[in-house]
Amino acid sequence: MSKKVIITIDRQYGSGGRAIGEKLAKDLGIPFYNKEVTEMAAKQSGMSKEVFDKVDETAASSLLYSVVTGAYMFGNHVPPTLDLPINDKLFIAQTEVIKSLANEGSCVIVGRCADYILRDDESVVNIFIHADLPVRLERAIKEYQLPPEKAEAQLNKIDKTRANYYHYYSGEKWGNSFNYKLCIDSGMLGIEGSVAVIKAFIEQRNTK
Template sequence: MQENRAKCMKLAERIYELDGEVYQCLGSSLGRVFTGSRDECVESLAELMCGSRKSYLLRSEMALVANMARTIPDEETRARLMAEYNNILVEIKSIPTSFGTVDILDESRAKLNAIHLHERFTDKDHLIVCISRTLGCAGTDIGFALANALKINFYDQKIFNTVLEHLDADKNSIEDISSANEVPNKVRKPQKGQTLDNFHRYHGLPENDAVFFNLSGLLCEMAAKEDFVVMGRCADVILTGGRIPHVSVFITAPFEQRVRRVMKTHSLDRKHASNLLKQLDHKRSKYYHFFTGRKWGDPENYDLCINSASYGIQGSVEMISRMIDQNGLYRR
């Protein structure tokens, strides 16, 4: 245990140094990812690696560092820092308590699959992969690993929060659907205690509705500039509405398999893990239908549906990558 802690501390120091060097090289408008004192940041990072139930936050923070590092103009510097990033990732994944270490693979299912995608991209289009997923299927781990395999950016809810904060958005404006209490209401007038400024700011819309439309605009702007993997956020329907080519993937796994994984990743007993799956899957479905009119998880709405228990994390990444390569969608 002590040896594991020491390893986490050393890795945390390397992550902090990498973030600082990326910022020095780039002077990014996003600023540093880790903004506290060195000791505080290193301690916090080590805690995320050493058994925290919030270790998934480290994945988002690492992805944000990588997203910025990929924009460094000097090729030699960019290659050096990305090599360090990849080395750190390998070491993080070797720690039993870190993200990505609880796979979803069911050996008995991993034998029978085929894929196909109709060509729809031109040479001017960027590669965008939209991933929707049920809780506990390792979908976010798959999306993160896919972005690294393709050497493109990765965006999840936490990263969008950071981006919108730096674009002068309300820093609490995006709520992960997993923590939302209800689907947003229809357009309404300002309530008692609500300022007129906020009403004007959101053009009379409830805040969550306005944030969805702001995020829609941001996604379309990003799609014109870069390749990326995006988790959730109804991105597939947003890009379809903007007539922007993309690959849409839905990832799930058998309920019992997901329950077992959530028990491990969230340190829950079977009853609480089962209830959490049902509640959050229902909220995601309701949110998706509210903003898109589509049925969440319906195979007709996606290019590819994956049972991650049949492939595991790495196998799912290889499957999606192979589909992309075979259709000529990714140009290194």
């Protein structure tokens, strides 16, 4: 792949978004980042990975999101004396990691508002993966070992958390098709088919 491309993937829980991202990165021969972003953020900030893992992709409630998306995201660092919630400290650390990874070259990044953080980067192709509830329930029960009687509630809870996180830090609606270059129904296409569509989309983009 000669032209740089940063692929960001947002996904409904149980839609197979992580698996799609992993296979896509492997097929394209580029790095894949999911939980690795949190690990890098923890290492660079000197904070505990275990603490960061507990608040990953959740929004804080005690700080106006404009402090981060306004003061920080537009180039003015939040004063070090400001006692930020751990969620916001993680978001700021992840922002620095994501921008650094994008500067290094082509890659696939899952979640963590990467599409918003890199919104001004012309090499970004932001994708949303979704699927009908029965498909996601089946994957959650078979692959994630969720108890059948609790699976639907867990799916809804995680999707709500992701939506709140995305809105809190971006001000945008998670899953809104207008915010993405490509939306894919993985329940209809499957993992392989979804990867094939994304690869075709990128190939077509690279010819322009």
